[in-house]
Amino acid sequence: MSLQVGIIGLGMIGQDHLRRLTHTLSDVSVVAVADIDRKRAASIAPAGAELCDTPHALIRSQKVQAVVICSWGPAHEEQLLECIAVGKPVFCEKPMVTSEEGALRVMDAEVAFGRRLVQVGFMRRFDADYRALKAVIDDGSLGLPLIYRSVHRNASVPEGLYTSEMPLNDTLVHDADISRWLLNDEIAGVEVRFPRRSRQGGELRDPTIVLLHMVSGAIVDVEISVNIEYGYDIRGEVSCETGVAALPNRPATVISDRYGIRQAIPADFRERFIEAYDQEFREWIAAASQGTAAGPSVWDGYAATLVADAALRAAQSGRREAVSMKPKAGLYAETSR
């Protein structure tokens, strides 16, 4: 018996998940969709799926057992609260919400409900390379992790649309979340430094160096470059006490030709993380079918919100800005894995 899913928001990422849930994954059916552009929704919806006028209607629909939220960020809080109100499992694309207060409201609601219902869309945790890296760290044979270097290079961003705040409140969240997860740690403070500006991005402040000071004392050293042109190049390296572990090159054909001995670099995040997205939903479907959620939780979405806020403050102040989280509810005790 497959999970009956409704999707809110059919923009680029919503359409991608629709395709994934319809054609790639098993034990799931898309039975309802809602989009502010009803015409678009009608043209995209799979045969037999209900076209809902509002997210509210979709969440309340009898046919819908679980919800996938791909609407824009500011709409997430209300939709999440609605899902929790009716006790339906929900997958929510990042950002979970757009303010600390919003995160706390969602967290309070879920804690009051008493069972995890929300999975937040940090897909890197489902990537095989990151999982293998974490297994090496967790194994402990290299000693404790001391420094994690996270490199986040994007070929390009839409000029004008991508502002100088976005490396910190949009791009950084992936590095911040994967750092917390890899190191089994929380972020205590954030510093931001701006190197010489790349001329690739016009007025955009790019690249950016961010230092995340973890509660354990480990430091996460992040490079964010969003106009590097040559590809989507994600790197991660953990310096431990007696060894170093790093993400591998992606497994591209090794070509020897006039350009040297070489391997192609992924063009964009879709190419790089396509399997991680599939796996993310595979695990969501399994948990949602049990009426609950797995993977990144509201706690993780809350942490991401705090880090983005602290990073923006740190960019202004030039100083280390603290991240201070509320006590962690028992509900989230085991979700950092």
Added chain:
Amino acid sequence: MSLQVGIIGLGMIGQDHLRRLTHTLSDVSVVAVADIDRKRAASIAPAGAELCDTPHALIRSQKVQAVVICSWGPAHEEQLLECIAVGKPVFCEKPMVTSEEGALRVMDAEVAFGRRLVQVGFMRRFDADYRALKAVIDDGSLGLPLIYRSVHRNASVPEGLYTSEMPLNDTLVHDADISRWLLNDEIAGVEVRFPRRSRQGGELRDPTIVLLHMVSGAIVDVEISVNIEYGYDIRGEVSCETGVAALPNRPATVISDRYGIRQAIPADFRERFIEAYDQEFREWIAAASQGTAAGPSVWDGYAATLVADAALRAAQSGRREAVSMKPKAGLYAETSR
């Protein structure tokens, strides 16, 4: 509407495919099983699946729309012919059959039926690394392929059970099939050479060098080592006119420690090709749902049989032994990709 599948043979590989069809893949259900060990079948069969007394019964079952054959090799021919007789799509593990005559009988039957029904289990063609390598070759920017080196290293084989003929009639078929597919070519002749014997395998003749002379003149240079101990190490490199293309290392964590800077090597074929097996069945399900077959065909199974025979002759004679194939039926015109 999912494809209703029956599985014949629930040994190691049969159980693995059962798990795959039940838990990993979408649009498919296992509705019947048959195994000579009826008790084993009963304990393994998914809830609701029919336990058939014979392969014949399974193939004829009204519930079964498509068949997966995982029985032992000598039984394949009869089961394939039966599937073709009733017009049901069938996936057949290698070896397709065990004699040239058997291959011809299956081919004649399928040609008479007039539509492809059989997919043979050469899973390497579905592996992402091989597909990327083929794309580079087919692209033509490196010129024509002249030499293909295929390295097939196995950690160990069961002593006593794995005979000195098996590198040539069991292991080699993967290298032979992938060579034909990568180079869009056929095999015209086979030579076999035996280097100094490894003491790892006792009396076993190991390793083996095989030269496959392709119709185009390209030479495939195969190393088969079946007791290399350190892992399952599959390599492939194509020397073209103006460049070389090779399979990459598998994407394992890069560890720097007292053993150097290093990446783990897969332990066995399951670890190495797990995704290829999934993809193989994904494409089979799609084709079988249309009442036909895709990927490696009876023609490819026929070629594999001829190459194994020629290799055994070449091992005896020390000379080049010819592979001569019947004319190719139109049915198979496009199956080599």
Added chain:
Amino acid sequence: MSLQVGIIGLGMIGQDHLRRLTHTLSDVSVVAVADIDRKRAASIAPAGAELCDTPHALIRSQKVQAVVICSWGPAHEEQLLECIAVGKPVFCEKPMVTSEEGALRVMDAEVAFGRRLVQVGFMRRFDADYRALKAVIDDGSLGLPLIYRSVHRNASVPEGLYTSEMPLNDTLVHDADISRWLLNDEIAGVEVRFPRRSRQGGELRDPTIVLLHMVSGAIVDVEISVNIEYGYDIRGEVSCETGVAALPNRPATVISDRYGIRQAIPADFRERFIEAYDQEFREWIAAASQGTAAGPSVWDGYAATLVADAALRAAQSGRREAVSMKPKAGLYAETSR
């Protein structure tokens, strides 16, 4: 006609250079030595070499055309001034001097002399890998350098002897010098951060992260780990506007065995930089034979002193500490290459 050289100081590094000048390199002879341990000097000195009672005597010796200083740091200033006073070319191991005032006194003397006489022992500039990296950066095809990551990992340091100041005033100088040289830039400010402490070094503050803010705005992000146990692992990576360039793995045999596919990592700096030391002296001999010096200059030694001072201050203050250099004399105009 070979260059007649005198060596001051026959400790570990002095003996290594003696061997190099005697057995490896051409166009040079060691004609005099001086060491505070006269007995050691006598036992080590090559046949026919003069045993000088003092550095002063060696520098003034008629036989000595050029001097190599391998004494301990605090003695360097006086010996350098003496060499300049008599107009003899001199190679001086790092640290050039141990105070900013000392550096200025040596610089003033050399500028007054009017010709470069001093080469400082920053051997990395002579390493083929660093030179190739610099050629890529200088070429400009990747755009301007924005971030340089320098990783400096040492297997171990002598417990007790290596203090928590030494990462900053001893180890860092190599990263600082190579950064100035690679980027054709000067250092304007220094920040120091201490990650979670490694238990490998007992009370030692290790590892260390240093951010060097260059005059251009580029940021150099340094990791210093001095007890990493697994080897001497030097890494460098330059993020430019449209590409990234990095030091390669050292060319060690690629072994596939039970530990994976792997390459050995150098054990220590001697193994890693043995060829760089040879080349450093080759170029020194060529310049000294012309009565002058090449490579790293007093200006570079002065910069190193300022950076070490600023790093120690930054470790205390937790803030960015400025490096402010005097105007650069014309004598040093072309020495950054």
Added chain:
Amino acid sequence: MSLQVGIIGLGMIGQDHLRRLTHTLSDVSVVAVADIDRKRAASIAPAGAELCDTPHALIRSQKVQAVVICSWGPAHEEQLLECIAVGKPVFCEKPMVTSEEGALRVMDAEVAFGRRLVQVGFMRRFDADYRALKAVIDDGSLGLPLIYRSVHRNASVPEGLYTSEMPLNDTLVHDADISRWLLNDEIAGVEVRFPRRSRQGGELRDPTIVLLHMVSGAIVDVEISVNIEYGYDIRGEVSCETGVAALPNRPATVISDRYGIRQAIPADFRERFIEAYDQEFREWIAAASQGTAAGPSVWDGYAATLVADAALRAAQSGRREAVSMKPKAGLYAETSR
């Protein structure tokens, strides 16, 4: 006291060695030269060097203690015999001689003399990568070597001048010599196979596969491609009983840009083996200064001649052609290292 050397032949390779002996290496002086083009010799000879009218005159010159032969192959035998006659150490570029009989005459002369005088120019044995590979094999921890794959790819050869025989009697000698040395083995038989012809070389028969059957039973599998266009790409991989060891990539800067993540490949043999040539002469100078020779011997030159002959016969016959060597004189007992 430096070794007084005379050079016969100042073509491309002779000039390169002249430069090496004059400017790079220590303990050696070029005191005489001879070339059939006396004008060229006069313009190139270092100051003070004697211009000899004939090789004979140079070899007999009182000033000359040791000889470097860079003349064309057919002249080598007479010059080597002359050097042996006067008991002078001699370095001889490959081919040592051009016939089996010639090799035997030189060997008989040296054996009669009673001490090694001749070093043959197989420079690969002095390359650090090959030496490291041999150390791994000799160490024995991977078990015995069973298969050695030697890949010899050349960017291009002069059209018209480079004939279809030359892969076998000119290029192959390097692979054959390094195989004997790496495996501590001798060659017993040779097979040659011609894959599909590359269109890069016009009528030239290229590439070539050669199988060398070693006395131990190990097989050396050689790919020779002489018009691969993209660079000079030398590869070597030894399959042992429990592991595999291979030459590494050359240590070129790792660049990430629009062409992928990549490292440059050497352009030609001079770039690839420049340090090996230096080391080859360093060791020759050391041995010649003691009145003898080290490294590749007349025995190795003799073996190379036999292999080239057998390879040419095998190309004709399509069969395995035997290499049968005379018993090895005691003089050469330890020279395979």
